[in-house]
Amino acid sequence: MGNYPKDKADGVFNVPKKISCIIDMITGTIGFKTNEKYLGDAFSGLKHKTVFLAVSAVWGNAEISVTYNKGCNATPLSLQDLSKLTLRDRVKFAEQIDQLPTSPGLKRLIADKSITEPEACE
Structure with a gap:
C-alpha cells in the first residue's frame, strides 16, 4: 500500500481532532479527509466488491459517529x-x-x- 497520506512532511502526520472516511463505491475507492482537505485515495479497486466499515479508537474520550451523506437513491431499499x-x-x-x-x-x-x-x- 505504501505511505499514506503521500504528502506528509518528514514522514510525520499530525492527527487532527476530526477525520472523515470517504467511501466511493462508484469509483471503488476509499480515502480520508481532514480539515476539509482530501488526503487522496487510500484504497482502490473496490468497485463491485462488498465493503464493511469498521472503526476503532484507542483514546479513552474518543467519539465515533457514522453518517451516510449521499447516495444514488433518495430512499434505501427495504x-x-x-x-x-x-x-x-x-x-x-x-x-x-x-x-x-x-x-x-x-x-x-x-x-x-x-x-x-x-x-x-x-
Whole structure:
C-alpha cells in the first residue's frame, strides 16, 4: 500500500481532532479527509466488491459517529427488496428458480420483477 497520506512532511502526520472516511463505491475507492482537505485515495479497486466499515479508537474520550451523506437513491431499499435482489443475483431464473428448495410463495417473491436493480448514479 505504501505511505499514506503521500504528502506528509518528514514522514510525520499530525492527527487532527476530526477525520472523515470517504467511501466511493462508484469509483471503488476509499480515502480520508481532514480539515476539509482530501488526503487522496487510500484504497482502490473496490468497485463491485462488498465493503464493511469498521472503526476503532484507542483514546479513552474518543467519539465515533457514522453518517451516510449521499447516495444514488433518495430512499434505501427495504430489507425484503435487498434480499430479493441478492437472491436474484445468485439464481439463474430459467434454470434454477424451480429447483430452489423453498415454498412456492418465496419463489414467486424472488421471481417478481417489480423491484429492479438499484439505479446507477449518473
